[in-house]
Amino acid sequence: xxxxxxxxxxxxxxxxxxxxxxxxxxxxxxxxxxxxxxxxxxxxxxxxxxxxxxxxxxxxxxxxxxxxxxxxxxxxxxxxxxxxxxxxxxxxxxxxxxxxxxxxxx
Numbered sequence: 434x435x436x437x438x439x440x441x442x443x444x445x446x447x448x449x450x451x452x453x454x455x456x457x458x459x460x461x462x463x464x465x466x467x468x469x470x471x472x473x474x475x476x477x478x479x480x481x482x483x484x485x486x487x488x489x490x491x492x493x494x495x496x497x498x499x500x501x502x503x504x505x506x507x508x509x510x511x512x513x514x515x516x517x518x519x520x521x522x523x524x525x526x527x528x529x530x531x532x533x534x535x536x537x538x539x
Contacts, residue, residue, distance in 0.1 A: 449505030482520035
């Protein structure tokens with residue numbers, strides 16, 4: 434039952450305390466102050482971009498060249514500086530995870 438309480442009042446989810454990003458659990462608007470939970474703490478950030486459902490939001494400033502963590506795992510590397518509240522997606526992160534489907538085409 435505790436899992437249901439995590440989402441109560443939250444706009445985005447953070448799965449691991451090491452994560453740089455939260456995942457939007459609904460469509461979010463630019464300028465909106467959102468709430469998310471990191472372990473037992475509820476934190477807030479004001480969005481600098483609109484963020485669609487299922488996409489990632491920076492929950493801290495992230496320097497260019499930083500390995501981005503989601504679910505405690507590295508999912509990519511920033512290609513520019515990213516500010517807290519910005520949409521984190523292919524326009525500012527490059528994937529570095531080995532993908533078998535990509536390797537086969539090389």
